[in-house]
Every structure is written in C-alpha cells, then in structure tokens.
Amino acid sequence: MSLIKTTSIRSLREIILDYNCNKIACVKILKVQQFNMFSTSSDLKTSSQTKTIDYQSYLNTVGKLRKPSLIREMTKMLATAPPGTIFMAGGLPNPALFPFQSLTVELxxxxxxxxxxTALRAALQYQPTSGYPPLHAELKKLVQHFFNPPKMSDSELIVTVGSQNALCSVLEMILEPGDAVVVPMPVYSSVLSLMDPHRPQYLGVPEDADGMQPHLLKEVLNNWKGKTPKLLYVNPTGSNPSGVVIPSERKRQIYEIARQHNLLILEDDPYYFLHFLDKDPETFLSLDVDGRVLRFDSFSKVLSSGLRVGFATGPKELIRVLELSLQASVLHASSLSQVLVHGILKSWGIHGFVNHTTKVKQFYKRRRDLMVASVEKHLKGLAEWNLPQGGMFLWMRMLHVEDTYEMVMERGIGEKIMLLPGREFMARREDHCPYLRAAFSVIPEDEMDEGMERLKALIKREEGLQRRKQ
Ligand SMILES: Cc1ncc(COP(=O)(O)O)c(C=O)c1O
Known part of the structure; x- marks a missing residue:
C-alpha cells in the first residue's frame, strides 16, 4: 500500500472528481495507475540506493507537477494487453473509416x-507515448549496439518528434527563470531559442578545434558566483555550427567536471551518424556511470527530416517525466513515421543501417571537401576556418570584418548569396561576431565555387565599408 502514497499516483477522491465515476470503478482505475507506476516507483527506490543523483531536484514546478494521463497510460497498457481483452477505455477512432487501404514505399x-x-492499422492509429512498441524495441537494440550505456538497466528510451521536441520538453520541465546553463560557444541557435524565454544566465565555454575546452569549463564554473547551474548542453558530433567532434579524452574530462558540479548533461547528437572520422566517436551516454546524461538522437539527418522521428535515452526517472510531458502535449510522434522507420530498420538490420549511414557520411564528406577547396581558393587571407569533422557546416571567422550580421542580412542578398551570420549562435547576441556559417549539405556541387566567389566579393565590399566608417 505504500505505493499509494507516491505523489505521482492520484488519490481515489481526485479520480472520483475527475472521471465522475463510482467508488468501485475508481478503485479499478487506481489499480491500473498503481500497475503503471510500479516500474517508476521501484526504479526510484533502487536508484536512490545506487545513484547519488536526486532527479527531483533538477525539476521545476512544471516538471514536478506533471501527472500521468490515464488515457495515455491505458493506450500503453493496450499495447501489451492479453489477447481477447475487451477495450472500452480510450476514444480511439475506428480504423474501418480511415480512407487508406494499403501503403507501399519503394526504398x-x-x-x-x-x-x-497490422502495420497499416498501427500506422494510422494512436500509439503509446513512449513510441510504437516494435520501434521502441528496435531502438533499444540500436542504443545498446552503438552506445552501450553502462547503466542500461537504469535507463529508458522514448520516441520523440525529432530531437527538437524532446529538447524543448526537457528544458521546459527543468529551467526556472534565471537558471545558469552551461553551453559551448558557439552553440546551436535553436537551443538558444528554446532557452531564451526562461531568461537563463548562459555560462558560455569557448570551443577550440576539439570542441568545448575543459580547462575553460572548469574556470567558468569555479568563477561563477550565481545560482548553481543544473545543466550542461553539448552537441558533440559534427556540431552545429562549428563541425567539431569532441574526442573521447576530452569527453571524459568534461564528464568528470560535470560530476564534480553535479550537472545533468544534455547530449544533443543528431549528427552522430554523420561524422567523417575512421571510428565512431564515444558518446557521453557511453561514459555515463552516474545516470547524468540525457541523450537525444534523431533520424532527421540520416533518414528524413520530414518524418520527425527521434529518440531520447537517459535515466528512467527523467525519461518518465519527459513521457508525462509528451503525454500532455504531442501525445506521441507520428505513428506513420514510426512504423516506416521501424520497417526500414527491420528490413536493413544493424548491418544495413551501418551501410546506409556510411553512404551518408561519404556523401557529406565529399561535399565538405569540395566546399573547403573552394574556400581555400577564394577566401585565403580573408577568413580562417577549421576542417569540419562531421555534420553539415563550415564555420568561418572573417579576419577583417568585425561583425557579419549586416553584411549577410542586408548586403548578402544583393550578391545573391545566403548564409547565416555567426551572432545567431552566440549566447550574447548583442556582441559583434566575425563568424559565418555555410552549409554544404544541399548546395549543388557545381555552385560551391561560384558561391565562395560571391562571398569573397561580399567580404571585400564589407571590408571597404568598414574602412570608410573608421
Ligand atoms: C544540433 C541540433 N540539434 C537538434 C536539431 C533538431 O533536429 P530534429 O530534426 O531531430 O528535431 C538540429 C537540427 O538542425 C540540430 O542541428
């Protein structure tokens, strides 16, 4: 009976009020809730014995107050209900009326x-928030194969609407106004868009060619006198925008510092299968002996961004809170997309998936090389850059232009060229920023040279304008 005291389980009185049901029916509902909460509650118990992390302490009021949606919990139960169960619990639309008879996709x-x-019915129907069960099972195998987390038995996985949706929900259940957040400098701009409304204090840690620098991370944290930071956000493989891949040794150092400061690590890694190295990088999740890493993967860059399928892996308690948040917001990632991703993964197997991602890597590596060759030809003496180790972007620093914002946004279009000004990727967007991000992912190969020639003209013009202003 002690379980009934768990805050996540709602009282009989609350259920009677919410569902307007009689006492006997509500006792049944309560049993269902207890059944569903069992795994979470016992995990909480075990983890408090074996881990030093108090996950509740990271949650804000929204995160703490999220409660299971009974309807969503029922949908989860339905997926594993014994054959012959008569289901009258959820408002599932009747599939007989769906105007789809068959679906074949040519790969x-x-x-x-x-x-x-069966697959078509699943693709057209509501699914559990944690994901289409066969895909969920397949992804667990994938995580085990590629990342082999040391705490797999204390971890859980949830399918998400790309990684952006998962990041958004996690930040919304953790951040409080004025919280300090550790971010690399530069940082993925859309994560700033997610965080900005929470008015965080960004503790920016400058990158070098290997990513966030551990000695500067230490320095920033040791010198920080404000609110204790809870989060470290990192985009470790082929980072957006700088293209760095953080080497294993550096990851270990960063992980150690995160341990010392009790930081949760948000490992946003959508370019993991898009690096240009000989060996797959180790991930923070693979190093995570404490259960302090929440990892975000995505199929956007390797299968299709329009499918909107990703997955988050991490400590059970945090994934459960993420699940509660998704239960209340998107309900689940698109069933059709999940069934397709499952079908592809099943048909390929791990071997086929590796073959596919190898092709993806080769494709982008070739484009990176072509872009860098054009940049070397046209921009020597005007800009400097590091060779991207993965991802889709070349990050360049203008040597004689103080700030690229107006150059790109106001005069770029005149030269018929579009890029992103570096400011967008800086925690302090009001500062001057001499960087630019050029994407080599979709530009036609035969336009790269022309593109860099136009950029050269744009930079030269800007340098002239700047000289005249001085
Ligand atoms: C670093 C980073 N994180 C997350 C995302 C969002 O990806 P998804 O399509 O999986 O939501 C992107 C997309 O560009 C990205 O570059």
Whole structure:
C-alpha cells in the first residue's frame, strides 16, 4: 500500500472528481495507475540506493507537477494487453473509416516496404507515448549496439518528434527563470531559442578545434558566483555550427567536471551518424556511470527530416517525466513515421543501417571537401576556418570584418548569396561576431565555387565599408 502514497499516483477522491465515476470503478482505475507506476516507483527506490543523483531536484514546478494521463497510460497498457481483452477505455477512432487501404514505399529499385494490415492499422492509429512498441524495441537494440550505456538497466528510451521536441520538453520541465546553463560557444541557435524565454544566465565555454575546452569549463564554473547551474548542453558530433567532434579524452574530462558540479548533461547528437572520422566517436551516454546524461538522437539527418522521428535515452526517472510531458502535449510522434522507420530498420538490420549511414557520411564528406577547396581558393587571407569533422557546416571567422550580421542580412542578398551570420549562435547576441556559417549539405556541387566567389566579393565590399566608417 505504500505505493499509494507516491505523489505521482492520484488519490481515489481526485479520480472520483475527475472521471465522475463510482467508488468501485475508481478503485479499478487506481489499480491500473498503481500497475503503471510500479516500474517508476521501484526504479526510484533502487536508484536512490545506487545513484547519488536526486532527479527531483533538477525539476521545476512544471516538471514536478506533471501527472500521468490515464488515457495515455491505458493506450500503453493496450499495447501489451492479453489477447481477447475487451477495450472500452480510450476514444480511439475506428480504423474501418480511415480512407487508406494499403501503403507501399519503394526504398530503392530492389527493396519495397509493404505495410501489411497490422502495420497499416498501427500506422494510422494512436500509439503509446513512449513510441510504437516494435520501434521502441528496435531502438533499444540500436542504443545498446552503438552506445552501450553502462547503466542500461537504469535507463529508458522514448520516441520523440525529432530531437527538437524532446529538447524543448526537457528544458521546459527543468529551467526556472534565471537558471545558469552551461553551453559551448558557439552553440546551436535553436537551443538558444528554446532557452531564451526562461531568461537563463548562459555560462558560455569557448570551443577550440576539439570542441568545448575543459580547462575553460572548469574556470567558468569555479568563477561563477550565481545560482548553481543544473545543466550542461553539448552537441558533440559534427556540431552545429562549428563541425567539431569532441574526442573521447576530452569527453571524459568534461564528464568528470560535470560530476564534480553535479550537472545533468544534455547530449544533443543528431549528427552522430554523420561524422567523417575512421571510428565512431564515444558518446557521453557511453561514459555515463552516474545516470547524468540525457541523450537525444534523431533520424532527421540520416533518414528524413520530414518524418520527425527521434529518440531520447537517459535515466528512467527523467525519461518518465519527459513521457508525462509528451503525454500532455504531442501525445506521441507520428505513428506513420514510426512504423516506416521501424520497417526500414527491420528490413536493413544493424548491418544495413551501418551501410546506409556510411553512404551518408561519404556523401557529406565529399561535399565538405569540395566546399573547403573552394574556400581555400577564394577566401585565403580573408577568413580562417577549421576542417569540419562531421555534420553539415563550415564555420568561418572573417579576419577583417568585425561583425557579419549586416553584411549577410542586408548586403548578402544583393550578391545573391545566403548564409547565416555567426551572432545567431552566440549566447550574447548583442556582441559583434566575425563568424559565418555555410552549409554544404544541399548546395549543388557545381555552385560551391561560384558561391565562395560571391562571398569573397561580399567580404571585400564589407571590408571597404568598414574602412570608410573608421
Ligand atoms: C544540433 C541540433 N540539434 C537538434 C536539431 C533538431 O533536429 P530534429 O530534426 O531531430 O528535431 C538540429 C537540427 O538542425 C540540430 O542541428
């Protein structure tokens, strides 16, 4: 009975009020809730014995007050209910009325993905918030294969609407106004967009060619006199915008510092399968002996960004709170997309997936090389850059232009060229920033040279304007 005291389980009185049901029916509902909360509650118990992390202490009021949605919990139960269960619990639309009879997707000239009736029904129906169960199981295998987390038994995984949705929900359940957050400098601009409204204090840690610098991380944290930071955000493989891949040794150092300061690490890694190294990088999740890493993966860059499928992996308690948040917001990632991703992964197997991502890596590496060759030809003496080790971007510092914002936003279009000004990736966007981000992912190969020639003209013009102003 002690479980009933768990705050996540709602009282009989509350249920009677909410569902307007009689006492016996509500006792049944309560049992269902207890059943569903079992794993969470016992995990909480075990983890408090074996881990030193108090996950509740990271949550803000919203995170703490999220409660399970009974309807969503029922949908989860339905997925594993014994055959013959008569389901009257949820308002599932009747699939007989869905105007779809069959769906076949051609993967290449030899492989077709034909959704059978069961798969098609699943693709058109609501699914548990944690994900389409066969995909969920497949992703767990993938995580084990590629990341082999030391605390897999204390971890959980949830399918998300790309990684952005997961990042957004996690930040919304953790951040409080004025919280200090550790970010690399530069940092993925859309994560700033997520955090900005929470008015955080950004503790920016400058990168070098290997990413966030541990000695500066230490310095920033040791010198910080404000509110104790809870989070360290990092985008470790082929980072957006700088293209760095943090080497293993540096990851270990960063992880150690995060331990000393009791930081949760948000490992946002959508370019993991898009690095240009000989060996797959180690991940923070692979190093995570404490359970302080929440990892965000995405199929956007390797299968399709329009599918909007990603997954988050991390400590059970945090994934559970993320699940509660998604139960209340998006309900779940698109069922059709999840069924397709499952079909592809099943048909390829790990081997086929590795073959595919190898092709993806080769494709982007070639483009990186072409862009760097054009930049070397046209921008020597005007800009400097590091060779991107992964991802889709070349990050360049203008040598004689103080700030690229107006150059790009006001005069770039005149030269018929579009790039992103570096300011967008800086925690202090009011400061001058001499950087630019050029994406090599979709520019046609035969336009790279022309593009860099136009950039050269734009930079020269800007340098002239700047000289005249001085
Ligand atoms: C670093 C980083 N994180 C997250 C995302 C969002 O990706 P998704 O499509 O999985 O939501 C992107 C997309 O560009 C990204 O560059």
């Amino acid at each position: 290449d000239s030899k492989t077709k993905l034909n959704l059978d009736q």
